[in-house]
Amino acid sequence: MIEVSGLSKSYGDYQAVAGISFSAQKGEVVGFLGPNGAGKTTTIRMLATYLPPTAGTATIAGFSVTTQADEVRRRIGYLPENPPLYGEMTVREYLKFIAEIKGVPRSATSKRIEEVMERCFVADVANKLCQHLSRGYRQRVGLAQAIIHDPEVIILDEPTSGLDPNQIIKIRQLIKSLGENHTVLLSTHILPEVSAVCDKVVIVNRGRVVVESQLSQLSREKSLEQVFLESVSQEDSVDAAA
Ligand SMILES: Nc1ncnc2c1ncn2[C@@H]1O[C@H](COP(=O)(O)OP(=O)(O)OP(=O)(O)O)[C@@H](O)[C@H]1O
Ligand SMILES: [Mg+2]
DSSP: OEEEEEEEEEETTEEEEEEEEEEEOTTOEEEEEOOTTSSHHHHHHHHTTSSOOSEEEEEETTEETTTOHHHHHHHEEEEOSSOOOOTTSBHHHHHHHHHHHTTOOHHHHHHHHHHHHHHTTOGGGTTSBGGGOOHHHHHHHHHHHHHTTOOSEEEEESTTTTOOHHHHHHHHHHHHHHTTTSEEEEEESOHHHHHHHOSEEEEEETTEEEEEEEHHHHHHHSOHHHHHHHHHHHHHHHHHHO
């Protein structure tokens, strides 16, 4: 469902993403894990068609993120690092606006908005202006807009950042349930988050994939924590030796 091959992004001489390849199948939740500055957001923005790659290819549901961006956008839900909400709209108005843009049939819109507000725990702020939302609620409304059109592929950049512990648990459950019949790619720094919700982990460091593995495969051999520390420090020593 997501196929990434040699995807790269350079800023001048600096390679933020240096030839990333991985895949995600239907019904799979893939955790994109890595230290600060590893290239997660840059990769995600390229997959979401908001940033042109300097090299490599990526397809979503068979469509190229560069040459068929409109087809890709129709099939994805995307939660950016900072969800861009319209401050002057209430949460319900904003979701109605997004539903219209995303092509939700008019007759289904009201029911769908109430549904996603329940699922993302924002029904209690339906009539509040977006600009008055707390950080955690902004994040949850951001998630609601990402899934409102029931996209095949859901791409989430740090979906639980800024949430309180209770909401972290609930949103992880939501992501896990979305993964049953969607493809979900989520970035995170939190190892237990990957263990809790993901089927597969892709660890990136310095713009490269250092591990791509099913979680079930890992736990039989080594803990995720061991694998993460080893893969990231190995890369560091390679760099130090160079
Ligand atoms: N517009 C830009 N110009 C120059 N460098 C950039 C630009 N955007 C990102 N970078 C650099 O690219 C690298 C990867 O950044 P990116 O935001 O993708 O990392 P990340 O893995 O999402 O990190 P974090 O965990 O902090 O969110 C960083 O070194 C960053 O400074
Ligand atoms: Mg990031």
